[in-house]
Amino acid sequence: MKRTSFFLFLFAIATTLFAQKPLITRTGTTIFFSHSPIEDIEAINHQSTAAIDLAKREVVVKMLIKHFEFEKSLMQEHFNENYLESEKYPSAIFKGVFTSETPIDLNKEGTYPVTVTGKLTMHGVTQEISCQGQLVVAGNQLTAKTEFMVRPEDFDIKIPSIVVQNIAEEVKVTSILPFNISN
Amino acid sequence: MRKQFLVAAAALVLLAIPAYLFLGSAETPSVANTQTEVSTDAPNIYSSFSVDEAHANERFTGKVVEVSGQLMAVEQDEAGSYSLSLDSQDPMGKVVCKLSDATSTELAQLQIGETVTIKGTCMGYLFDVIIEQGVITQLPS
Numbered sequence: 001m002k003r004t005s006f007f008l009f010l011f012a013i014a015t016t017l018f019a020q021k022p023l024i025t026r027t028g029t030t031i032f033f034s035h036s037p038i039e040d041i042e043a044i045n046h047q048s049t050a051a052i053d054l055a056k057r058e059v060v061v062k063m064l065i066k067h068f069e070f071e072k073s074l075m076q077e078h079f080n081e082n083y084l085e086s087e088k089y090p091s092a093i094f095k096g097v098f099t100s101e102t103p104i105d106l107n108k109e110g111t112y113p114v115t116v117t118g119k120l121t122m123h124g125v126t127q128e129i130s131c132q133g134q135l136v137v138a139g140n141q142l143t144a145k146t147e148f149m150v151r152p153e154d155f156d157i158k159i160p161s162i163v164v165q166n167i168a169e170e171v172k173v174t175s176i177l178p179f180n181i182s183n
Numbered sequence: 184m185r186k187q188f189l190v191a192a193a194a195l196v197l198l199a200i201p202a203y204l205f206l207g208s209a210e211t212p213s214v215a216n217t218q219t220e221v222s223t224d225a226p227n228i229y230s231s232f233s234v235d236e237a238h239a240n241e242r243f244t245g246k247v248v249e250v251s252g253q254l255m256a257v258e259q260d261e262a263g264s265y266s267l268s269l270d271s272q273d274p275m276g277k278v279v280c281k282l283s284d285a286t287s288t289e290l291a292q293l294q295i296g297e298t299v300t301i302k303g304t305c306m307g308y309l310f311d312v313i314i315e316q317g318v319i320t321q322l323p324s
Contacts, residue, residue: 024310049309062309087245090307 022053023142023179030063030175034168041167043068043079050177052144054104059116059144061094061175083157084123092122094129104135106181111136116146125155137181144177214283214303215318217247221305225252225278225312229271232308243305243312249320251300252278257293265290267301267317276310280317289319297323 028048034041048063065086070076080086096118117130133146149170159167231239252269265285269278280301303317
């Protein structure tokens with residue numbers, strides 16, 4: 001009997017240790033969407049990387065500005081060279097923590113609403129961000145989804161007056177980060 | 184009638200040559216023909232980024248770099264392009280080089296664990312150091 005409980009104890013420790021290992025993805029998607037009466041502009045980054053630590057409730061998301069793809073290549077060029085200055089500031093990074101009312105169980109399929117707060121650094125400027133998100137456990141995957149608004153102005157991103165009406169004052173940022181649970 | 188057709192065809196060809204030359208020269212030069220700005224190895228470039236990203240960005244990002252390292256993996260993405268992963272000797276990440284073109288002979292010569300040298304544009308650092316528009320400059324001998 002004692003022996004059984006000892007092994008159960010070992011097993012419990014082993015699974016806790018396993019669960020503490022952060023999950024990593026290199027194939028996350030991040031979308032910038034700007035709506036204005038003149039046009040809608042969308043830029044997609046399919047190579048967003050992220051790490052999530054469910055035990056510490058920490059999350060880091062990082063991406064290269066040059067990996068954002070636009071429908072029009074000229075827009076992409078302006079975005080990199082004039083607005084985000086990607087040669088000078090190559091990446092955008094978010095570091096934060098999340099809270100959830102229910103504990104996240106990777107063995108149980110479901111959707112867990114979370115609140116994320118942290119710091120977003122882009123174009124050399126760091127701003128506090130707080131937003132709602134979801135952690136979805138389905139099959140062998142944990143998918144983190146979040147959506148929030150940012151103002152280019154807050155990140156010292158200057159939009160020339162000639163196109164100011166084409167770009168929204170607030171840009172919607174959507175991130176979808178799929179993590180493989182088995183890794 | 185036939186003469187007119189021949190004249191028209193000749194005119195088209197004559198017009199096409201300068202157009203082809205003009206458009207051809209307007210293409211961006213490939214990395215293969217660009218001079219290497221920094222030569223290093225995979226553990227060195229990786230540790231530069233992991234220790235001080237801002238400094239490493241100044242040193243490498245946007246530049247044509249030549250990096251040698253031990254080949255860990257060869258992967259093909261959905262679009263069909265190949266990426267080589269070089270060992271950084273750090274468990275946290277690696278050096279990933281996306282090839283702009285690779286011949287099947289080159290790919291066949293690649294051996295996991297052997298040293299290769301690649302040349303490409305350094306894009307920056309995520310968990311890995313990212314190099315794009317890469318070409319293989321030295322294969323395992």
